[in-house]
Structure formats: structure tokens, C-alpha cells
Amino acid sequence: MTLRVLAAMSGGVDSATAAARAVNAGYDVTGVHLALSANPSSYRTGARGCCTLEDARDARRAADVIGIPFYVWDMAERFHRDVVQDFVAEYAAGRTPNPCLRCNEKIKFAAVLDKALALGFDAVCTGHYARIRSGVLHRAADPGKDQSYVLAVLTQEQISHAMFPLGDTPKAEVRAEAARRGLAVADKPDSHDVCFIADGDTRGFLARHLGEAPGQIVDTSGAVLGQHQGAYGFTVGQRRGLRVDTPAGDGKPRYVLDIEPVTRTVTVGPADGLDVTEITATRPVWTGCAPPAEPMECLVQLRAHGEVHAGVAWMDDDTVRIRLHHPARGVARGQAAVLYDGDIVLGSGTITGTAARTCVPAGQDAT
């Protein structure tokens, strides 16, 4: 029996080409564009996002060219609740969320996948750059485009119903193929930034949602260096835009080292204060191996498109403990720690605590 595939079509070149490939692979494909805003014009306009009227039209035209049925699914409420509100709440709690990851976890491979399965589909196909081999998530062939990081939150069950037809192909080839297929989106620019922040001004977006929440900017000794209008405007590792008048004693640049959400205190200090070797993470997902009871050698990626660090990871009750062999810098709570063995995604967790010195016992969240 022909596998029935629901292709999530954002209106971009990747998802359109992925849908076309699924058709060529012999699947019975239906295209669906996810409407993520109740007021589409309020989201990013121009060929940059995934939520505009223009994107819906581009997706529809791509489906026409590919020759598949096309519908728009209204996911605005779920998206607002599970992604937008979560994004705001995470910043309010002093963490740095990744909304794309959350969208994959809660919308594309949860709300959409569940609805698709109930409606008789077997899988959801997207234009993500990642590979699935024997049910295990792998990095994409194109390291520059690899999106396994934002997919590493998916469970085995979710992966078993996911299809990523572009994982083996470099992006440039995908564009060329889209052009050959007559897809008008072949040269549409890649989307960047957060799709639901129309002007790209994350700090302004958060200020509108969270209001002014002034607090102090202090150095590592606790000396007050200045005031800020909202701790949500900062992320660990940030250097620019600190607006601190007092120069550092040693004249070296200062970075955000910590954000304390209750007192709204932002601690800044020299770069070496960012060094982290101990990481704790919650909400573990293990899809590439069994949960390791003992420290297991692996590679750790701590933000999207970030570098990888060698280290060990093990489970301690329901918490993931990670110890890096060499310090990493700018590790923000709220981001995912994704563990790899080469290209294989072993598992992931959400970073809840970091510490610098290996002498700190692994159970203590020094922040």
C-alpha cells in the first residue's frame, strides 16, 4: 500500500523540494501550509519568514507545480501557546529559548503529526536538513545546513513518522533542483531570525510582551555598574549592547555571565567567566542510544550552528550530567544540549545549569 505523506510546506524552497522528492519516491503526498498567526500580516513580511500570506501563496503555487492537493491548517492558537508564549516565558525566567526547536517539538511533529496520523497519513515530511537512518537521527550531509540540533528533541516515536528528503543533499543542489522542477521559490531567500517577530527586534518584542522590568547590572564582585530595563534583553555570552559606562578594571571586554530572573540582576565580567565545563540538562530524550548510566564519551553541541565539544554525559536520576573536556563559552540556560556520536544524534536535554570549575560537584548548579 502506498505510504501517505503529509508534506508541511512553509512556502520556502526546502519544503517545496522535499515534497516534490516525496512524490518522486512514490508516496501519496498532500501539501499543508501551517498558518501560525491569526493575523498573517502581523508576522514577518517579504520572503523571509514562514507565516505570511505571501508564504501561503508560495506554498500553494509550489503544490500546484508538484501536482499535489494543498490545504492550509490553522495552527495559530497552538503556535501562540506552545511557541510564542513559551518564548516569552523562557526569557522572563532568564533563559534563552530556541523557538524553532520548540516548534518542531510541539507543532510540526506533535500537533501536526498527531492530526495527520489521525486523518490517515503515515508520516510528516519537511524540508529540514537531517537524516534518519534505521530510525536514528543523523546530521545532514551538508554541515553548513545541518538542522539536527533543532530536531534532537524529537522522540523515537516522532522520528519514526518523520521524513527529511533533503538530508543527503547540499543546499546549493536543492536550489538547482527546485529551479529544474520549475518551482518559483528556487531563489527565495532563506528564512532567518524568529518568524513571529516581524521587525527582527527581539528585545523590542520582549519589551512589548513583558513590559519594563528594570534591574541592576553588576560585576562578579557584586559592584553595581548600571541599570537595565529588562533582564530579558540579555543572553549569556552577550557582549554588545550592555550599556555599562564604567570601564572594566583590566580594560578587557565584558560579557553577560549570568541572569538572575527573580532579582533581575545581570552579572557581567571578563570572557573567562563564561567558561563552562559542567552542564546539567532536564527533559532528556535518548534516541540514538540507551540512557547512559555511566559517563559516556560523546560530542556536545550547545546552540544551533554552534561548535561541538568533546565530553562525557551520563544520567543522574532524570537529569543529564555533562562534563566537557575543555571549557565552552557562552552556554545559555534554555538552549538544548545535543549529544552526538559523529553524525549520530544520541540524545538531548534542555540546559538548566552550568558551572565552570571541575571541582564543583556535579550535582550543584553553580550559575
Place this chain on the structure above:
Amino acid sequence: MTPQNTDPVYLDHAATTPMRPEAIAAMAEELGHLGNPSSLHAAGRRARRVVEESREQLAEVFGARPSEIIFTSGGTEADNLAVKGLYWARQDGTRPRGNPHRVLTTSVEHHAILDSVRWLEESQGAEAIWLAVGDDGMVLPGALRAAIAQAPEQVAVVSVMWANNEVGAVQPVGELAAVTHEYGVPFHTDAVQAAAQLPVDFAASGADALTVTGHKLGGPVGVGALILARGAVPVPVLHGGGQERDIRSGTLDTPAIRAFAVAAEACARQRAEEAERLAALRDDMVCQVQAAVPDAVLNGPPPGPDRLPGNAHFSFPGCEGDALLMLLDANGIACSTGSACTAGVAEPSHVLLAMGADDSRARGSLRFSLGYTSTKRDVDALGLVIREVVDRARRAATR
């Protein structure tokens, strides 16, 4: 999800109905002819003759005088011209106590009326009075009278649709027009949905203005008319050559007008038997759907004189309309959620909400509309799959 190996089943005639073969033939023939009906030479005179003969035919069909027919680009333009134009015409400063600024309409109108009235309110100083409807979608003449009687001198225009496009409620237009006239206020009705299935007689209705369109009765898309009684002179929306009595400008589309008239005549010829045939098919459909899905709710008036013969509209508790539509589409069955879409995001139907339905009942609804090509096979095809489709949509919604 694979379409069955049968012809598609089209149950969306209220959206648009197939062009009648005689209308296609008439239009194709006319497309081969040269001539602007406003030109004075022989070619122009030939085109003008076609337009005027068509106008006479349409007047005959709709119980109007030929001079009362103003051709437009369709229902939306005719509705805009009626509501905005008649409102503006009443702002003439001739009344000692000021211009009337109230527009009375119902909360179940088509968006062509709804949004025109809202626009008048937002930008032209009008005050919209929304007449409530009952839970069957019917307007109560008493409610109209009460609304006008509050301050008759302030009412600029009243517009109430003849038959509702979603739930098929047939309004007591004659009665409503009579009430309106008692107070000397012009009355418009959108008869786009009624024209194909009911005897729409302009003169007998007493309306001052009436909207019809070609593609709901087997003519082409892009042509319609506003029928205007003597004395009802809307201020133009479109300015230009003044082709239609200086009320509507734009070169007349001779082939489309010809096909509109041919379709309307064919439609009128068969209307009585068709109405009976469609009502029987519709009753069969309601029966089959409710047998398959016992908790399906038929929205709108009960089948009978208060309901368009070709209309059935159901709420399926626990379902999302978009999932139902998609599953039926995959089975080769075309229907409608009857809701307005922006970027395809389905808004819950304003008609159902106005009838007192809650948000989920409004979202979980489908309109099935029959037309002149509908057969028992179409109805049976729906009856065969609706149970499975509803079960599946229900499972999808509970996740």
C-alpha cells in the same frame, strides 16, 4: 486518501455552479464578434443589440423592466453599489433634521454587504444596526420594524439578503420591504443565492434594489446586475464612461452578458421542477447523513419554504470543518466549510455564530449545496463515506 475511480462529486453549487452548455455556446459565439456596445457604428450597434436583448431577457426572468437592470461585474460589485451608493444618495442635505446615517442589515449577510456596511461605519460616518436572527437564521420582521421605528428619519438604507448562502434561510423579503417602505426608506436585497432556485420577482418583492449574479445560475463568473427601481439612484462607486445610466461605468462585457441572460432563461424555464427535484435530493441527503451520523445537526430552517431547496448545512460535533473537507476532498467529494478565509485560515462562520452557535459548533460545520447537475449518485456518494470521514475527523480533533 486516494480519490475513488469515479467522477468527482460536486456538492458546492452555492460557491459556483457549472456553466450551462447553452451559455457556453452563446458566450463562445459572442466572443468571436467585434464591437463595443457604446460605439455608434455598425459593429457597435450589433453588440448593443445583443446587450439590450439580454437585458430584456433578464428583466423578464426577474420580473423587472429592462431599464431597471444595471450590469455589473458580479454580486460583490452590485452589493457595494447598492449599499454604498444608496447610502451616499441619502446624504443629499435635503432634510431639515439632517441626513439619515443609519444602515440596517442583518448579522448573517454575505461579506460583500457586511464589509461594505462596516466600511461605511468606519469611514463615512454611518451607524450600522445589525438585526439579530433566530437560531434558524431567520430575520423577524418585528425586529426590523422596531429598529426602524426608533428613528425612521435616521435610517438611510436597509439591506437584507433574500436567501442565506451558508444555511439557506429564505427571508420574508416582501414583508421586510413593505415594512421598510412604510417609513420611506429604500430596501435592498442580495438575491445571489435565491435567483437560481426560487422565483425571484423584483416587482412583486417590492425591493428598491436587488443583486443577482451570473455564475450561481449557470452563467459565467464576472457578470451580474443590480436591479434598481425607478427613484432608487445610487451614487456611483465606479466613475468613467457612464455606460449604465451614469450609475455604473465600464465597457459592457457583451459575451458575458449574453451568456448570463441565456443561463438565467434556461434556469427560469426549469426552476419549478428543479426546485422540487433538488428539495427531494436534499431531503435524501439530510436523511442519509443523519442516519450515518445521528448527532449531526442540520443548521438553518427545516426543509420547506423557508429554506433553499438545494441547501444542507450540518454541524458535526467534535470535528474540525477543515479536516472533514480534506477527507471528503480525498474521496472526490467537494463541499465547503462556508467560512471566510484569509491565507486559508478558517474563521468560524459569522452566520452560525449569529445564530447562537458556539465556536466549536461553528468550526465543525460543512455546507453541501446542490445544483442543476446534481444527481442521486452525488448524494449516495456522500452517504456512503460520511460516517467514516466524521469518525476519522473526530479522532483527529480529540488529539
